[in-house]
Amino acid sequence: MRLRIDLAYDGTDFRGWARQPGLRTVQGTLEAAIVRILGGDPRLVVAGRTDAGVHASGQVAHLDLTDAQQHRLAVGRNPEPAALAARLNGVLGQYPDVAVHRVGVAPQGFDARFSAVWRRYEYRLADRSTGYDPLARAHTTFVNAELDVERMDAAARSLRGLHDFAAYCKPREEATTIRTLLEYDWRRDDAGTLIAHVKADAFCHSMVRALVGGCVAVGEGRLEIERLAEIRDGLERVNQVKVLAARGLTLTEVGYPADDLLGARADQTRARRELTAE
Secondary structure: OEEEEEEEEOHHHOOOOOOEOOEOOHHHHHHHHHHHHHOOOOOOEEOOOOOOOOEEEEEEEEEEOOHHHHHHHHOOOOOOHHHHHHHHHHHHOOOOOEEEEEEEEOOOOOOOOOOOOEEEEEEEEEOOOOOOOHHHOOOOEEOOOOOOHHHHHHHHHOOOEEEEOHHHOOOOOOOOOEEEEEEEEEEEOOOOOEEEEEEEOOOOOOHHHHHHHHHHHHHOOOOOOOHHHHHHHHOOOOOOOOOOOHHHEEEEEEEOOOHHHHHHHHHHHHHHHHHHHO
């Protein structure tokens, strides 16, 4: 049995998603909670492996249950998979920094990582015009400058499309940096906080925070709007584009195709990744 798990977390005190010996991570924390309820050696597969300090309001993972784990689930107080969410949250305790929203039996062919067709992130930024709010410090990055949101929005929109984003990624051996940036825009909310919405088929390491850093340079007047696309097309990282802090970044949503297309999408994505690795 494969379960789909929808969850959220405050990444401030986590060293990222992926389990690491001796470090507190989201995966490690959740898997420890699963062990207390179902036993075994669970391994969660996630849609987006967020970095240290990055938050999530719409993260998705899947878990394959062994026969023994299925038996323990079936003989529990409530054998329905949906009830597992409440049991996990009970183990995680009061006011935890990770919470499970939903658990259900995954459709045939579902893979949290490889079936996904897009991921959406939000980045929150305060500047001199909004001022620094200590109550928002865990989820909002502060830039000590007055930012021009219209210039930032124009620069963001110029980066959309299918491109090689090597200039906006931290390189990883044998990993492709070609991505389709479906959406990227900036606006101010009612309180004046700058909000970026970024959506792509997938993201390479530190890509969103580097894209934000490029737009901040434009908003400060240090770079011209068209310079961001020129940097992208140059395929090399430059000192003018800083990778901004993780605290402002939240994974908000993961998109999947219709249930009857989940398996085909997963096969297609795996084939592309394997071909790239070769």
